[in-house]
């Protein structure tokens with residue numbers, strides 16, 4: 001009964017989503033804090049005051065949401081955890097200030113950045129040349145490559161888990177092809193600086209799109225949004241799922257030159273005209289309007305990360321330096337899968353990958369101080 005192409009699908013395997021809720025969940029890089037109370041207020045008001053809007057199609061182009069996202073990026077420079085807050089007013093740290101104003105025509109939004117990424121693959125990556133990416137990066141990229149028939153050139157990381165930028169560039173030049181990676185990268189947590197990415201784009205093919213996925217940048221990385229002033233082929237991918245406490249809202253977005261946004265919009269209008277429902281548009285707008293709240297959440301997560309990392313290092317663990325809301329850790333003599341099982345038996349879910357090369361690592365999402373205290377107790381005697 002199935003179409004032949006089904007045989008080639010290798011779906012993404014997400015972190016476990018337990019139905020019984022008895023676990024402390026530190027396995028999917030979700031934010032441990034709820035969305036801003038203003039999001040809850042806006043949703044209640046929307047449903048109470050405009051129930052008829054649920055009977056109508058939403059704005060297919062999410063124009064209000066694009067305006068609010070642009071406003072938030074201009075107020076933060078794209079990095080929440082360094083944003084300065086005075087009352088309700090947010091200003092970027094000097095190192096993050098944008099050299100231009102992000103405008104709504106530079107934003108595209110979709111049903112989670114996973115959907116946005118799939119449209120990016122469709123719009124920009126050809127089938128006649130390999131897409132260049134690191135071996136260890138977001139594991140959805142190879143899934144989409146399989147789905148769209150895009151060949152891959154996977155470049156090993158250096159021994160210290162950083163990107164092998166020189167080899168990635170050499171491959172991109174050899175094949176005249178695009179590059180994609182997460183910055184900071186997952187599951188390592190390591191990031192390139194903006195000047196490192198600038199040097200990379202300068203040497204990458206000019207007529208091919210260069211994609212940087214900034215799902216985690218708000219927790220302490222350097223955003224590449226300022227580089228949009230220099231490179232018309234740069235596409236920055238971002239999400240509400242991590243730093244904006246909104247994984248359940250399914251909102252992701254792109255920041256890029258209006259011409260590239262147009263191309264992705266064409267793909268959207270050929271596949272799913274209304275990717276973002278009316279309720280999510282309201283929630284997303286309300287979230288962007290309370291940037292100050294999310295700045296506090298990002299700062300709390302970053303502080304807890306550094307304190308938890310120090311604790312594990314003290315216990316002899318190798319903790320890769322993280323700019324994200326998770327840490328990637330390993331201890332010599334400890335089997336990764338057994339450690340994962342041990343922690344799960346004590347009621348806490350962390351992420352373990354069976355992938356050769358990282359099978360002895362655990363990826364631990366940073367939760368609230370109380371959740372991390374529970375994990376300290378469980379890991380202290382490992």
Ligand SMILES: *Cc1c(COP(=O)(O)O)cnc(C)c1O
Pocket residue numbers: 029111112113114115138182186213215238239240241247250251252
């Ligand atoms: C979580 C994550 C995404 C997906 O985010 P959604 O918006 O929830 O689909 C994309 N890229 C990276 C690197 C991620 O970690």
